[in-house]
Structure formats: C-alpha cells, structure tokens
Amino acid sequence: MPFFPPLLPAAALTTLALLLGGCRDDSDPAAPQAAPADPALAALYANTCQTCHANPASGAPLAGDAAAWAPRLAQGVDRLLEHSINGYQGMPPMGLCMQCSEAQFLALIGYMSGQPLH
Numbered sequence: 001m002p003f004f005p006p007l008l009p010a011a012a013l014t015t016l017a018l019l020l021g022g023c024r025d026d027s028d029p030a031a032p033q034a035a036p037a038d039p040a041l042a043a044l045y046a047n048t049c050q051t052c053h054a055n056p057a058s059g060a061p062l063a064g065d066a067a068a069w070a071p072r073l074a075q076g077v078d079r080l081l082e083h084s085i086n087g088y089q090g091m092p093p094m095g096l097c098m099q100c101s102e103a104q105f106l107a108l109i110g111y112m113s114g115q116p117l118h
C-alpha cells in the first residue's frame with residue numbers, strides 16, 4: 001500500500017488556490033470594475049458570488065454582463081432578493097454568503113448587474 005504523507009492534500013489545495021487565484025487575474029478588461037468599490041462588500045463578493053458570477057462555466061449571469069442581467073432585473077428587486085436568499089435553480093441559497101444582510105445582497109446584485117438597486 002502506498003503511503004501518502006499528510007502534506008499531500010495541503011499541497012494539492014495550495015495548487016488549487018494558486019490556479020483559482022490565477023483565474024481571477026484574467027478578469028475581463030471590458031468589465032467596469034473587477035470588484036465592488038466598497039472594501040467590505042468587495043471582500044464578501046470575492047469569497048462568495050464571484051466564485052460563480054465571474055465564471056462562465058457556472059451558468060450564472062456574469063458580473064458586468066448587462067445583457068445577461070436585463071431579463072433578471074426585469075423580474076423586480078423583490079424577486080431577485082427572494083431568489084438570492086432562498087436560492088434559484090443553480091443559484092445556492094444565500095449565494096453562499098451566510099452573513100450577508102438584505103442590504104448587502106442588494107448592493108452585490110447592483111454591482112454585478114451594473115444597475116444600482118435599493
């Protein structure tokens with residue numbers, strides 16, 4: 001039986017983190033901003049929504065993609081908020097941001113859609 005030293009999974013995770021970090025640098029230069037201007041919001045975004053909403057393979061409407069967000073925005077703010085909190089198809093409940101407040105969800109959706117919400 002081969003013996004895997006306990007360091008191996010850690011090394012694999014580090015490699016994964018580096019790969020993911022690398023992807024983040026590939027952000028579309030045409031996008032208005034790669035992160036919300038508010039630092040606290042940017043930190044929440046980086047740890048949650050960005051994982052999917054900056055990743056075309058996820059099927060999520062991408063941050064800064066106004067065309068993808070237009071039909072979603074047309075549903076109205078209440079529906080977007082409800083889907084953010086309860087989940088909606090591939091969108092997990094709370095968008096994995098368990099500590100996010102309603103105001104923060106609205107700010108995050110506003111940032112991603114390019115359409116400030118209140």
Ligand code: HEC
Pocket residue numbers: 048049050051052053058059060061072075079080081083084088089090091092094095096097100105108109
């Ligand atoms: C694990 C991946 C994932 C994460 C993390 C995630 N989303 Fe999503 N989100 C999706 C996918 C996929 C969709 C598209 C769902 C569909 O229409 O099938 C989506 C759709 C949405 C929608 C549109 C819902 C609608 O009614 O059309 C909103 C709003 C949204 N996400 C907000 C957020 C916010 C805010 C965060 C961070 C707090 C977040 N998401 C994090 C995957 C994710």
